Amino acid sequence: MQVEIISPSSRWWRINFCLFLSMAVVCTAIVIRPPEWQPLQKSVELALKSTPFIGDDANETETGEALPSAEYVVFSGDKIADLFHRMALEEDDLQQVLESDLNHLGFDAMVPGSVLRFWFEEDTNRLLKLELQLNVAQKVIYQRSETGGFDVQEVEIPGNWVPSVFKGTVGASFHDSAIATGLDESDVAFVINLLKDKINLNTELPADGKFEVVRAAQFVDEIASGQHEIRAVRIERDGVIISAYLHEDGNFYDADGESLQRSFLPVPTTAQYxxxxxxxxxxxxxxxxxxxxxxxxxxxxxxxxxxxxxxxxxxxxxxxxxxxxxxxxxxxxxxxxxxxxxxxxxxxxxxxxxxxxxxxxxxxxxxxxxxxxxxxxxxxxxxxxNPLSKKVPLISGLGSEEQQSFLTTVEQMDAMLKDEPTG
Ligand SMILES: [Zn+2]
Structure with a gap:
């Protein structure tokens, strides 16, 4: 998408780091500009569909907020301290921002592609506000406080969580086959850990064992935020299904609504005894x-x-x-x-x-x-x-009221898995 970005002319100099990376354009233009220069007009390919501050009124966002003085797309290896120095910001501002970040640790969550927006004070180059856009759904705002230091606000957009199915056969290795379906390392580690009390997926699955995973990805205005979560897992081994489904309470349970921790039935028969x-x-x-x-x-x-x-x-x-x-x-x-x-x-x-x-x-x-x-x-x-002693972890699960809504989730997930051909 072609858009025009018009910089404000209010500062006697400014540093423009390229706004957004896209597959087509990667740029790091540094423009130092005296005050008499005309507003800079620059045309770039944007990866993002739209940004709120791009419009006819170049100095204000749609909400009437002032445009950032500078914007920077984070590269691999970037450190917040280095970026402050490159922006010629005061060491004192850096320390105050870092101090305010103590309870949020936003800068530790910064990844390549995250966007930093800086608002400086005229003349003094004092930092007024810093916005760290971690992804389309998450940002952290550091706003200079009148009482000193910075107030921190975390903004999260819920967006839409769109589920998709990842299916495969174990073959030589569960890990490699799962990665080949498009799951990432953290997904695979999560699934292995989730079922660790049930089965060791690295060693106890035969080559013809099957796995099915439902993973939901977050989208904001149809843009993937990069955040995703596992919703359901089904493993088949020797015709036995081992499953885990995410419930509203944030915990996983098996298809019957029972805990995934290793647990046992108290009695080894279904007959009268x-x-x-x-x-x-x-x-x-x-x-x-x-x-x-x-x-x-x-x-x-x-x-x-x-x-x-x-x-x-x-x-x-x-x-x-x-x-x-x-x-x-x-x-x-x-x-x-x-x-x-x-x-x-x-x-x-x-x-x-x-x-x-x-x-x-x-x-x-x-x-x-x-x-x-x-x-x-x-x-x-x-x-x-004693098999009936407290040392034996007996099964525990959802209460009967929660059971009903959970079983609805299980049905939905199973329907998704059934419709999807094995990849
Ligand atoms: Zn006996």
């Missing part, structure tokens, strides 16, 4: 009558009842033992391990990924038992604990 024998490190064994710790809880159920994984994890052992019978061991991250003994039929294989609540076996009375039951053990760092 009664607790026939509890965790007891000093128990006298009912068959041998010898002192033998009971490292788990016995859930008495009818033979053939579903035995379910109490948490997400990897099956690390499937075996048939003369005493333990047909059993399954699941590793849940590095800290937790669960064991399910005396089954009649095992439904999973060693190395298989299972999700919380997934049926892994049919219950039975294999091994040395007095009757049909599921012997369920919970180990923390190799030590058995």
């Amino acid at each position: 009664w607790l026939s024998s509890g965790f007891d490190p000093r128990r006298i064994h009912p068959v041998t009558h010898r002192r033998q710790p009971h490292n788990g809880s016995d859930f008495a159920v009818a033979v053939g009842s579903p035995v379910i994984a109490t948490g997400d994890g990897v099956v690390v052992q499937v075996a048939n033992h003369p005493y333990a019978g047909k059993y399954v061991v699941i590793q849940h991250g590095s800290k937790y391990r669960t064991r399910y003994l005396h089954n009649s039929k095992i439904l999973v294989k060693k190395g298989q990924w299972v999700s919380r609540g997934q049926e892994i076996a049919k219950s039975g009375q294999s091994g040395r038992v007095t009757g049909p039951h599921i012997h369920y053990e919970f180990h923390i760092r190799g030590r058995p604990v």
Whole structure:
């Protein structure tokens, strides 16, 4: 877009740094101008669609505010102190601005492409106001205060958040495949961290594993602000879906509205049960009558009842033992391990990924038992604990009222993911 920028003629000299970078034009013109010169007219390509102070009245913005004395587009490596020196501003002004920035740290958020606008006082070159436009949606204004120092105001424009879908197959590396879909390093790090209690995306995803991410980007007047946030993630491994959805409360939950922290179901079956024998490190064994710790809880159920994984994890052992019978061991991250003994039929294989609540076996009375039951053990760092004790992180999630609005979000996100072809 071609526009005219007309500089005010009120200052006896001025430094004009080029206003905006665009793909077409990169300029750093420095013009030093005596007072008798005519107003400078300069034509540049603007990357931004429009700026509020460009108009017929060159000295005022649309809101009647004075035009900045100078404007500067930040380059990589620019430091605010250097820019003050290049503007020939007082060291005292710099110190006062930095002091006022202490609670805002606006200059630390400055990136290449951010715009600085300076308002100087006539004659004295004293700084009256400084505006740091971080992006189209965010700016920080430093206004000289009558009581000394600078008042700071942060301005944020909410804009529109537009979601888009990033989909792929893991291949050689989740990280590389995710980057190839257009996600950036911070997105990938965020997703890995978000699901860290569920799955290690760097090491636990097979090449045919799939990932889907919904990311929303902020736009102000159709210009991307550069800010974006992850809204939903779905990972598929061995047919098991691991998901995370952003809720209005700012937290992520799985598709059922449950917390993403590693958490467990209290009971390893969906069938009716009664607790026939509890965790007891000093128990006298009912068959041998010898002192033998009971490292788990016995859930008495009818033979053939579903035995379910109490948490997400990897099956690390499937075996048939003369005493333990047909059993399954699941590793849940590095800290937790669960064991399910005396089954009649095992439904999973060693190395298989299972999700919380997934049926892994049919219950039975294999091994040395007095009757049909599921012997369920919970180990923390190799030590058995009572599966019903407070040491076991049990599932927690949204309350029933919030659940409804959350499930609407899940439906919307899933619909988006479904409509989008895999890239
Ligand atoms: Zn037992």
